[in-house]
Structures are given as structure tokens and as C-alpha cells.
Amino acid sequence: MAIWLPxxxxxxxxxxxxxxxxxxxxTAPTALISETAHGQMIEAVNDAGLAMGARxxxxxxxxxxxxxxxxxxxxxxxxDRAFLExxxxxxxxxxxxxxxxxxxxxxIDVSAVAHLFGGEAALxxxxxxxxxxxxxxxxxxxxxxxxxxxxLGHHGPGGAxxxxxxxxxxxxxxxxxxxxxxxxxxxxxxxxxxLKRLSDLTGINREALxxxxxxxxxxxxxxxxxxxxxxxxxxxxxxxxxxxxxxxQRRLLEPIRHRELLDxxxxxxxxxxxxxxxxxxxxxxxxxxxxxRVDDDVAIRSLELAAATREPAHIARLFAAKLDxxxxxxxxxxxRMRATWAEPLAIVQADLDGKAxxxxxxxxxxxxxxxxxxxxxxxxxxxxxxxxxxxRAQRWQAxxxxxxxxxxxxxxxxxxxxLLEKPEKIAVLYxxxxxxxxxxxxxxxxxxxxxxxxxxxxxxxxxxEKGNTRLRDYYRIEDTTGRRYWIYRAGLAxxxxxxxxxxxxxxxxx
Amino acid sequence: xxxxxxxxxxxxxxxxxxxxxxxxxxxxxAHSEMFACGDEGGGIAAAxxxxxxxxxxxxxxxxxxxxxxAASLKLNGRPYRPxxxxxxxxxxxxxxxxxxEDALFALEEGLRCRxxxxxxxxxxxxxxxxxxxxxxxxxLTAERHGVPLFLVRHDAKRDLSSAxxxxxxxxxxxxxxxxxxxxxxPAAWHAELFRARTHAPGxxxxxxxxxxxxxxRPAAQARTPDHGDLAAAAGGRSLAAS
Numbered sequence: 160m161a162i163w164l165p166x167x168x169x170x171x172x173x174x175x176x177x178x179x180x181x182x183x184x185x186t187a188p189t190a191l192i193s194e195t196a197h198g199q200m201i202e203a204v205n206d207a208g209l210a211m212g213a214r215x216x217x218x219x220x221x222x223x224x225x226x227x228x229x230x231x232x233x234x235x236x237x238x239d240r241a242f243l244e245x246x247x248x249x250x251x252x253x254x255x256x257x258x259x260x261x262x263x264x265x266x267i268d269v270s271a272v273a274h275l276f277g278g279e280a281a282l283x284x285x286x287x288x289x290x291x292x293x294x295x296x297x298x299x300x301x302x303x304x305x306x307x308x309x310x311l312g313h314h315g316p317g318g319a320x321x322x323x324x325x326x327x328x329x330x331x332x333x334x335x336x337x338x339x340x341x342x343x344x345x346x347x348x349x350x351x352x353x354l355k356r357l358s359d360l361t362g363i364n365r366e367a368l369x370x371x372x373x374x375x376x377x378x379x380x381x382x383x384x385x386x387x388x389x390x391x392x393x394x395x396x397x398x399x400x401x402x403x404x405x406x407x408q409r410r411l412l413e414p415i416r417h418r419e420l421l422d423x424x425x426x427x428x429x430x431x432x433x434x435x436x437x438x439x440x441x442x443x444x445x446x447x448x449x450x451x452r453v454d455d456d457v458a459i460r461s462l463e464l465a466a467a468t469r470e471p472a473h474i475a476r477l478f479a480a481k482l483d484x485x486x487x488x489x490x491x492x493x494x495r496m497r498a499t500w501a502e503p504l505a506i507v508q509a510d511l512d513g514k515a516x517x518x519x520x521x522x523x524x525x526x527x528x529x530x531x532x533x534x535x536x537x538x539x540x541x542x543x544x545x546x547x548x549x550x551r552a553q554r555w556q557a558x559x560x561x562x563x564x565x566x567x568x569x570x571x572x573x574x575x576x577x578l579l580e581k582p583e584k585i586a587v588l589y590x591x592x593x594x595x596x597x598x599x600x601x602x603x604x605x606x607x608x609x610x611x612x613x614x615x616x617x618x619x620x621x622x623x624e625k626g627n628t629r630l631r632d633y634y635r636i637e638d639t640t641g642r643r644y645w646i647y648r649a650g651l652a653x654x655x656x657x658x659x660x661x662x663x664x665x666x667x668x669x
Numbered sequence: 670x671x672x673x674x675x676x677x678x679x680x681x682x683x684x685x686x687x688x689x690x691x692x693x694x695x696x697x698x699a700h701s702e703m704f705a706c707g708d709e710g711g712g713i714a715a716a717x718x719x720x721x722x723x724x725x726x727x728x729x730x731x732x733x734x735x736x737x738x739a740a741s742l743k744l745n746g747r748p749y750r751p752x753x754x755x756x757x758x759x760x761x762x763x764x765x766x767x768x769x770e771d772a773l774f775a776l777e778e779g780l781r782c783r784x785x786x787x788x789x790x791x792x793x794x795x796x797x798x799x800x801x802x803x804x805x806x807x808x809l810t811a812e813r814h815g816v817p818l819f820l821v822r823h824d825a826k827r828d829l830s831s832a833x834x835x836x837x838x839x840x841x842x843x844x845x846x847x848x849x850x851x852x853x854x855p856a857a858w859h860a861e862l863f864r865a866r867t868h869a870p871g872x873x874x875x876x877x878x879x880x881x882x883x884x885x886r887p888a889a890q891a892r893t894p895d896h897g898d899l900a901a902a903a904g905g906r907s908l909a910a911s
Contacts, residue, residue, distance in 0.1 A: 537765045539765075541761060576713065577749055578746050579746040635852065641711075641841040667710030
């Protein structure tokens with residue numbers, strides 16, 4: 160949701176004067192002015208002044224010539240900004256995150272919020288009623304993207320709602336290009352090109368526009384702004400209130416130089432951190448331990464946890480494994496623990512069925528301990544990946560991360576139990592170059608092929624690989640001792656991509 | 670080949686005292702070791718089949734920890750998800766330990782975890798860290814927490830160990846498949862139980878058809894004197910390990 164406060168300066172001036180709209184001081188035509196290089200300029204005018212004919216952007220001298228009884232007051236941009244910030248915090252009543260849209264707007268994330276107010280229309284009505292009660296002129300609009308909401312708020316009909324299913328492009332086609340939040344000089348360029356409406360921009364070839372507007376900053380690039388408006392690229396909101404991470408620290412009277420004392424301090428900190436996290440109803444996923452030394456040196460140790468936790472003993476134990484190489488120097492005087500990433504973790508009742516008393520650790524604890532000692536790259540889970548090439552069809556990810564959505568594996572073809580890290584070259588005897596292998600030598604051993612099935616031909620993925628990559632013919636073979644292997648021939652005899660094809664052993668079957 | 674014509678493990682166990690002494694319930698011993706050649710996949714495949722035979726119905730939502738040290742990773746390759754047994758594909762958590770010490774640490778941490786169905790380990794050779802004390806530690810942890818351990822030893826000598834069941838496993842000729850007689854059939858392994866605490870030693874041909882682990886006496890053994898009887902006559906003392 161975007162809220163535009165078009166008369167912000169005047170509304171605030173009226174509040175400072177302590178009068179209602181059209182009463183007291185507001186009855187006299189008044190202009191808020193600022194000093195510029197071209198003399199005093201009018202920034203904003205109240206209703207009486209507007210009715211008389213004064214407009215923002217006139218110089219005071221011009222206005223005075225026409226309307227000698229115009230009153231002027233200096234404007235206060237800093238005060239306006241502070242007022243806008245207060246409004247942004249107040250506007251969080253409508254959504255969890257509110258961001259400033261300087262100088263005179265607010266952006267509020269209202270995803271999945273509207274039902275609390277009885278629908279989006281009711282939400283907008285509430286916004287209007289609340290701003291009217293504060294005597295602040297406001298225009299609000301709701302749209303799936305911040306850019307679209309801004310465009311509707313500034314240039315669309317009042318109280319516009321763009322439902323998620325609607326076509327943003329069609330709905331906003333008739334808005335002027337100013338709705339793209341562009342710098343004035345870029346707007347001027349667009350006007351000179353004859354591009355006045357959004358439909359003009361979308362109607363012409365994108366490549367042509369790309370050549371003219373190469374600027375990377377969104378304010379100067381109408382294409383980027385258009386993408387933000389249509390939701391093709393993301394546009395982060397900088398929230399007005401940032402949630403501070405949980406932080407506990409111990410200042411030490413006497414700098415510590417010994418490991419046992421440090422372990423004790425870390426244990427205490429872990430207990431403090433557990434209290435702090437419990438108060439917030441959170442569990443830590445990433446923790447950072449900072450050790451400030453007397454001689455102004457800092458050692459930072461960070462820890463990532465497989466699942467949100469606030470178990471002090473577990474945290475202390477994991478950090479203890481990371482403190483072995485800390486050089487205490489002349490002593491450590493300040494130890495601080497910070498939860499840089501926390502996830503909600505409800506307070507649960509102690510287990511009544513005695514599962515907690517069962518010996519053994521939970522999976523998350525086990526993985527944390529393994530990760531701390533062996534590194535995150537050593538503890539992983541295989542997940543499928545969309546590729547024909549066998550070694551590419553499997554990727555590795557963190558063990559407790561959700562599995563990516565994928566097509567169920569097709570059971571048409573045989574796959575081996577294990578793949579060698581790298582296919583190993585074998586010397587093969589065959590009856591004909593494109594026929595079955597008869598005998599091969601691998602790791603110094605001679606294997607006589609008794610049974611064979613194949614080939615399963617796997618073509619190179621031309622969209623990933625170079626043009627001269629050779630195809631692979633996979634054979635599943637069994638030798639005289641019963642060992643089963645998965646071997647392939649890279650290429651064909653006369654495919655024009657190199658000499659005689661090589662053979663490789665890639666997989667071990669059960 | 671249709672495995673239903675073969676006797677299943679449980680049928681074999683009920684055939685009588687002189688028939689192969691095979692009781693699958695015992696297979697899920699807390700700590701089993703499989704000695705196998707590092708150049709074949711038979712050892713790890715048999716370990717997975719034995720683990721699944723005991724656990725297939727009791728897997729639930731639990732994961733399986735698979736620990737490999739760097740040498741066995743290089744020698745025997747990585748697990749490949751599309752080729753794993755269907756029940757295990759979603760459950761594998763793989764640990765690549767740089768040193769055997771790290772692998773032992775990972776195995777022990779895995780055995781302590783109550784959310785794991787079983788722990789599969791692969792260690793290559795006879796590293797110094799894996800001595801009798803270390804294996805005893807693993808056995809005790811596995812027994813205390815009830816998480817079975819299947820440790821595959823690639824290219825290793827039969828050293829001292831406190832494993833409850835010790836097997837020598839190799840691939841053997843597979844039965845002909847139903848459609849293409851020229852193709853390799855479903856996997857079969859020759860497994861020799863050479864040391865077990867609660868079970869008499871013996872040799873079997875094992876075949877896993879995805880539902881049961883079928884066991885059969887090796888064909889060669891039918892012609893030669895029954896080693897199992899000799900072992901029984903020797904008072905349960907293993908002949909193969911001597």
C-alpha cells in the first residue's frame with residue numbers, strides 16, 4: 160500500500176500553528192517558502208492561497224506582485240521529515256513493515272493483512288478516515304507491487320485497489336510516465352521522445368529502449384522502474400523500525416587469559432542469551448561471539464545452527480569447540496554474544512511423556528555438532544537436480560533445509576548405487592568400436608565382461624556445454640567375479656569430435 | 670529372476686536345526702562390520718540391504734547418517750541418490766570426514782542421536798584410530814542408544830574389533846533377469862559371517878528384491894562338506910577368522 164501525502168508541509172504547518180483547516184491563521188492566504196539560488200521560492204501554499212492563485216514553484220517576488228497581501232512563512236524540511244517518520248511508525252498499525260517514501264509518502268507492506276480490517280476496500284477506508292481525523296490530506300492505493308501502488312496513489316483514481324489477479328500492465332497503461340518515479344531530467348527525455356504514457360513504453364521494442372537508458376540506478380532507468388512496477392524485479396523496502404538482534408554481553412573487571420574462565424563466561428552468556436531469546440519467543444539460527452582484547456584486538460567466532468534453538472548447554476558446547484585457537488594476548492575484557500539470525504520458536508511445555516529423558520540427542524543437535532567440527536560443506540544431503548548428465552543430476556544441500564521441488568525421478572533407466580568422484584579412465588577391448596566391451600583394465604585389475612546391457616545414450620547438454628562435447632554411451636556390465644559396474648564410452652568412432660573414443664568407469668553398482 | 674521361488678530368510682530359519690542358521694531378527698545387531706573390496710559396490714550394497722531388512726517397517730520419518738572418510742570417498746565413490754533404495758533416497762545425510770578420526774567422531778555422534786534410524790559408515794584400510802578401543806566405544810554407544818551401526822571396511826585386514834557381527838562380503842554372479850538374459854540381473858552378494866556373538870558362522874548368497882532379503886546356500890557348498898556344521902562342532906568358534 161502506498162500513501163501519498165500531497166499537502167504534507169501545509170498540513171504540518173497548520174498543526175504547528177494550532178488551527179483547524181480553514182480556521183484561524185489558515186483563513187489568510189499563506190505560502191511556505193525556502194531560500195534557493197534563484198531567490199525565495201514558494202514550496203507550498205494553503206487552501207486560501209491556492210484559491211487566490213498562488214502556486215508552488217513561483218518565486219516570492221512574482222507572487223507578491225500579483226497578490227500583495229500573501230503572507231509568507233519559512234518552510235521546515237527537517238521538521239517535515241521528522242513528522243513523516245513519526246507517521247511511518249504510526250502507520251505500522253496497518254501492516255508489519257512501513258517504509259518512508261521521501262519526501263511525502265509512505266509505503267506499507269500489507270500482504271496478508273487486509274482481512275484483519277475486513278478487506279482491502281475497508282482497509283483503505285480506514286486509512287482515509289484516520290488521516291482525515293488527523294487533518295492530513297492523504298491518497299492511498301493498494302497494489303501487488305510497491306511501484307504499482309505508488310503509481311496508483313499519485314496518478315490513479317482515489318482509493319484505487321489493484322487485486323493480485325489483475326493485469327498490472329493493462330490497468331496502469333493510461334498513467335503518465337511520471338508514475339514511474341523517475342528523475343525530472345529522465346522524464347524530460349521521455350517527454351521529448353514522445354513517450355507520455357506507460358502504454359507508450361511497453362508498446363515499443365525493449366531492446367531499443369535499453370540502448371538509450373543504460374543507467375543502472377532505478378531513478379534514471381524507466382525500464383528498471385517498469386520492471387519493479389510489474390513485479391519482475393524485486394524492490395526491497397527499508398523498514399522504518401529495524402528489529403534489533405538479541406544481544407548479551409559481559410564486561411570483565413579483570414581481563415581473562417585462561418580457557419576455563421572463558422568457558423565459564425561463555426556458559427553464562429549462553430544462559431543470558433537463552434533468557435533473552437525466550438523473552439522474545441525466538442530461537443537462534445546464527446550466533447556471533449565477539450571477544451574484545453585489552454590491546455584493542457577483536458576475535459569473532461560465529462556459529463550457525465541447523466534448527467532454531469535456545470538451549471544454553473548446547474550453545475556453550477558448540478562455542479567451546481570454536482574457541483581453541485583464540486589468542487587471549489594480554490587478556491579479554493569484553494565478551495559479547497549476538498543472535499544475528501533468529502527464528503520464532505514457541506515456548507513449549509517440558510516433555511511429559513519422558514521423551515526428553517530418553518538418552519540421545521535430537522537430529523538438529525547432532526548436525527550442529529558435526530558441522531562445528533567438520534564444517535558445513537562436509538555434512539550435506541543429496542537432492543535431485545534437473546539434468547540428464549548423471550553427475551549433474553544430484554546436488555548437495557544443508558541437511559535440514561527443505562528439499563527443492565522437483566519432478567519425481569523417472570524409473571526408466573538403471574542408475575548405480577555410487578558414483579566415483581571423477582569418472583576413471585579404463586582401457587577396453589571390444590569387438591567393434593561401437594559394440595559391446597569385452598574386457599577392461601581398471602586400477603590395475605583385468606575384468607572380463609560376461610554380461611552387458613546397453614547402450615543408454617546420454618547426449619551432452621548443449622545449453623550448458625561447449626559444442627565439441629561428446630555424447631556418452633552407458634553400459635551396465637558384470638564381470639566374471641560378479642562385480643557390477645557402470646561404464647561409458649565418451650563419443651563415437653567417427654563423430655568428428657576427436658580421435659578414438661575413450662572409455663570411463665563412473666559408477667559402482669550393488 | 671523371480672525371487673519368490675527362493676526361500677526367504679525367515680523360512681530358512683524355520684527349516685530345522687541342520688539347515689542354515691539364519692535368523693533375520695538377529696541381523697540388526699547393534700554393531701556390524703562388512704569387510705569388502707574397495708573396488709566394488711558389493712560391500713556397501715549388502716550393508717544397506719541388511720540395514721533395510723531389519724528396519725524397513727520401523728523407519729518412520731527418521732533419517733540415516735552415512736559417514737565416509739576421505740580415502741573411502743576417493744576409492745569407492747559417493748552415494749548417488751537416483752540409484753539408492755527407494756526408502757533411503759530422502760533420508761540420507763552424508764558426512765564427508767577428512768580423516769578417520771573425524772569419521773569415528775561422526776559415527777559416534779550419529780549413534781547418540783535418537784532421531785536416526787541407523788548409521789552407515791565407510792572406512793578404508795586399517796587406520797590407527799580404529800583400534801579395539803574405538804570399536805568397543807562404538808559398540809557400547811550403539812547398544813546404549815539402540816541405533817544400529819553398519820560399518821563397511823574397504824580393503825581392510827580382519828583386525829581386532831568388538832563388532833557383534835563381522836561379515837566378509839563380495840559381489841557374486843547375479844541371477845538372470847526376467848527379460849534380457851544377456852543383462853546383469855538383480856544384485857546378489859556372497860556373504861560370509863565369520864564372527865558373531867549370538868549366531869553361528871556360515872555362508873550365504875543374499876539377494877534383495879526390494880521387499881525381503883532372500884538368503885540361499887551357495888551352490889558350491891552343497892557339494893563340499895558343510896562348513897556351518899564344522900563351525901558348530903567347533904563350539905561356535907569361527908574357523909574363518911583363525
